[in-house]
Amino acid sequence: MxxxxxxxxxxxxxxxxxxxxxxxxxxxxxxxxxxxxxxxxxxxxxxxxxxxxxxxxxxxxxxxxxxxxxxxxxxxxxxxxxxxxxxxxxxxxxxxxxxxxxxxxxxxxxxxxxxxxxxxxxxxxxxxxxxxxxxxxxxxxxxxxxxxxxxxxxxxxxxxxxxxxxxxxxxxxxxxxxxxxxxxxxxxxxxxxxxxxxxxxxxxxxxxxxxxxxxxxxxxxxxxxxxxxxxxxxxxxxxxxxxxxxxxxxxxxxxxxxxxGLTMTTIYNNYYYVVNSVVGVMNVITSAMLAGIGNSLASETQEKNYEDFSIFNFIYVWLAGWATVTMFCLYQDFMTLWVGKDLTLPLLAAGIFSIYFYALKICDIRITYTSAAGLWWENRNRSIIEMITNIILNYILVQLYGVYGIVTATIIPLVLINFIFGGQILFKYYFTEFSILGYFKDNIIYAVVTAMVTLCTWNITKYITGSGFLHLIIKALACVIIPNILFILFYARTNNFKMARKWIGRKIRI
Structure with missing residues (x-):
C-alpha cells in the first residue's frame, strides 16, 4: 500500500x-x-x-x-x-x-x-x-x-x-x-x-x-x-x-x-492545564508525522533522513520557543482573568512552568525519530534512570519547595537524562554516520536564543498595562509579532534557517 x-x-x-x-x-x-x-x-x-x-x-x-x-x-x-x-x-x-x-x-x-x-x-x-x-x-x-x-x-x-x-x-x-x-x-x-x-x-x-x-x-x-x-x-x-x-x-x-492538599492540587493542575493544552496542539504535528517518518526511515538514505531531522527540529523548536515566550508573558494575566487571584501563584510559577514546557518540547522530534526507528528497547535504561530520578526528586523537593519543587523535579531529569542520554541513543543506533555534537550545539543555541527572546519580549510587553480580556488580546498580539521578528534576526544567517526556508518553499509549491 x-x-x-x-x-x-x-x-x-x-x-x-x-x-x-x-x-x-x-x-x-x-x-x-x-x-x-x-x-x-x-x-x-x-x-x-x-x-x-x-x-x-x-x-x-x-x-x-x-x-x-x-x-x-x-x-x-x-x-x-x-x-x-x-x-x-x-x-x-x-x-x-x-x-x-x-x-x-x-x-x-x-x-x-x-x-x-x-x-x-x-x-x-x-x-x-x-x-x-x-x-x-x-x-x-x-x-x-x-x-x-x-x-x-x-x-x-x-x-x-x-x-x-x-x-x-x-x-x-x-x-x-x-x-x-x-x-x-x-x-x-x-x-x-x-x-x-x-x-x-x-x-x-x-x-x-x-x-x-x-x-x-x-x-x-x-x-x-x-x-x-x-x-x-x-x-x-x-x-x-x-x-x-x-x-x-x-x-x-x-x-x-x-x-x-486538594486545593493546591487544583491550582497546580490549572497551571499544568495551560502547559498541557499547548503540548497537545504541538503533539498534533509529531503524531501526524510519525507514520511518514517511519516510512522514510525504511525507504530513504540516512543522509536524507538526517537532513529532514535537522530541518524538522529547527522548525519545531522555533514553534516551541515562540510558545514558551508567549506562555511566560501571558501566564499570570490569563490565570488571574480565568480563576481569580486566590487561585493564582506568583510569577515564579509562570517561569518554572514555561521552562518545563520548553524542556519537554526540545525532545519531541528526537523522540518521534526514535519511535519511528523502533528504538524502544535501546531506550530502556534511559527511561529507568529518568523514572527513578524523577520519583526521588519529587519526594525530596515537594517537601522543600512545595509545588515549585514538583515542577523542578521534572525539569532536571528531562534535560540531563531525556534530552542528553536519549539523543545519544538515536545517534548511536540510527544516525551512525553523524556526530551528536552538532545536534547538541544547535539545541544549546536554540535554548539561549529562546531565553534572550523571552526576556526581550517580557520587558516590552510589561509596559502594556491594564486588565481584562482586551488587555490579554493586545498582549497576545504583541507576543505573535515581537518574538518571531527577533527569531528571524537571530537565525537569518544560519544554515538550518536557509534549509528550512527552502523546504517550506518546496512544500508550498507542491
Whole structure:
C-alpha cells in the first residue's frame, strides 16, 4: 500500500488542529464551570482520579505503539495476512489490559482516602465516582480499541481526530450545560456518566470506519513465534518508557495531593492545564508525522533522513520557543482573568512552568525519530534512570519547595537524562554516520536564543498595562509579532534557517 506521506501528514495536522481547538477550548469552559459550581476540592479530586488511572494505564505497556510499528512493513508490502494476525493478537492483549485495569482499580479503592492530605469531601461517595472513572478507562480497551491501530499505521489519524472532535465536543457541551443549569453537588455523577457514554460511542465510531474503509483487515490467523518475540522485546522497552512518562506526569498530582492538599492540587493542575493544552496542539504535528517518518526511515538514505531531522527540529523548536515566550508573558494575566487571584501563584510559577514546557518540547522530534526507528528497547535504561530520578526528586523537593519543587523535579531529569542520554541513543543506533555534537550545539543555541527572546519580549510587553480580556488580546498580539521578528534576526544567517526556508518553499509549491 503506497502511503502519501506529505498529503496524509497535512491532512492529519489539519484535522488534529481542529480537534485540539475543540478538545482544549470546551474543556476550559467546563473546568471553569466546575471550579465555580463544585469548588476547587472536587476539581482536585477529579485530577487525583485521572492521575491514578493514568498510573493504571501503564498496564497497556506500549503494545499499541509496538503493533503499529509492526504494521508499517506488511502494509507497505500489502501483506494482509500478517496485518490480520497482528490485529487478532492486539485484540487479545487489550482484553487482558482492560481486565488488569479493572482489578487494579478495585484494589486501590480501600486506599483512596490515604492519597489526600486532610479531609476528603463527604457530600458525594468518592468510591462510586472512582468506579465510574475506572469503568471509563477500562472500556477504552475492552471495546474495539485495537482497530484504531489500522488508522494509525496507514497514517489516517484524521479519522481518529474527527471522531474525537465529535464525541469530546458533545461530552463537553452536555457537561457544561449540566454544570451551568443544575446547581447541585450531585451533578458530578451525571458529569462522569456523560464522559463514560461518549467513550463507548467513540470506540464504536472508530471501529465502524475501519470496517468500512479496510474490510480486508479482520481478526484472523496467528503470529509466528519469531514475530511475537520481536513485539515482546519492543514492548519491554516501551513498558519502561510508559512508566517513565507516568512518573513524569501523573505522579506529580498524586504527590501534590498527598503532601500539600486538594486545593493546591487544583491550582497546580490549572497551571499544568495551560502547559498541557499547548503540548497537545504541538503533539498534533509529531503524531501526524510519525507514520511518514517511519516510512522514510525504511525507504530513504540516512543522509536524507538526517537532513529532514535537522530541518524538522529547527522548525519545531522555533514553534516551541515562540510558545514558551508567549506562555511566560501571558501566564499570570490569563490565570488571574480565568480563576481569580486566590487561585493564582506568583510569577515564579509562570517561569518554572514555561521552562518545563520548553524542556519537554526540545525532545519531541528526537523522540518521534526514535519511535519511528523502533528504538524502544535501546531506550530502556534511559527511561529507568529518568523514572527513578524523577520519583526521588519529587519526594525530596515537594517537601522543600512545595509545588515549585514538583515542577523542578521534572525539569532536571528531562534535560540531563531525556534530552542528553536519549539523543545519544538515536545517534548511536540510527544516525551512525553523524556526530551528536552538532545536534547538541544547535539545541544549546536554540535554548539561549529562546531565553534572550523571552526576556526581550517580557520587558516590552510589561509596559502594556491594564486588565481584562482586551488587555490579554493586545498582549497576545504583541507576543505573535515581537518574538518571531527577533527569531528571524537571530537565525537569518544560519544554515538550518536557509534549509528550512527552502523546504517550506518546496512544500508550498507542491
Amino acid at each position: 503506497k502511503i502519501e506521506r506529505t498529503k496524509n501528514a497535512t491532512r492529519n495536522i489539519g484535522a488534529g488542529l481542529i480537534n485540539k481547538f475543540v478538545v482544549l477550548l470546551l474543556p476550559f469552559f467546563v473546568r471553569t464551570a466546575f471550579i465555580y459550581n463544585l469548588g476547587s476540592e472536587y476539581l482536585g479530586l477529579n485530577s487525583l482520579f485521572s492521575s491514578i488511572l493514568s498510573v493504571l494505564n501503564v498496564a497497556e505497556l506500549g503494545f499499541s505503539s509496538a503493533i503499529v510499528f509492526s504494521m508499517y512493513d506488511p502494509i507497505a508490502k500489502d501483506d494482509d495476512d500478517t496485518i490480520c494476525a497482528l490485529l487478532s493478537y492486539y485484540r487479545k492483549i487489550y482484553k487482558v489490559v482492560g481486565s488488569i485495569i479493572l482489578v487494579g482499580g478495585v484494589a486501590i479503592l480501600p486506599f483512596l482516602t490515604k492519597l489526600v492530605k486532610g479531609d476528603c469531601p463527604t457530600e458525594l461517595n468518592i468510591y462510586i465516582l472512582f468506579i465510574m472513572y475506572l469503568l471509563n478507562t477500562a472500556l477504552t480497551y475492552l471495546l474495539f480499541a485495537y482497530k484504531k491501530s489500522i488508522l494509525e499505521a496507514t497514517q489516517r489519524n484524521d479519522y481518529i481526530s474527527m471522531n474525537d472532535t465529535i464525541t469530546t465536543g458533545l461530552t463537553n457541551v452536555i457537561q457544561l450545560i449540566l454544570l451551568l443549569f443544575w446547581k447541585s453537588i450531585y451533578v458530578y455523577y451525571l458529569y462522569v456518566m456523560t464522559m463514560l457514554a461518549f467513550t463507548i460511542i467513540n470506540n464504536i465510531l472508530n471501529a465502524r470506519i475501519v470496517d468500512k474503509k479496510y474490510p480486508q483487515y479482520k481478526c484472523r490467523g496467528k503470529l509466528g513465534e519469531e514475530e511475537r518475540k520481536v513485539i515482546k522485546k519492543q514492548v519491554s522497552g516501551l513498558m519502561v518508557s510508559r512508566i517513565c512518562q507516568m512518573t513524569r506526569n501523573s505522579f506529580d498530582s498524586i504527590f501534590v495531593s498527598a503532601f500539600i
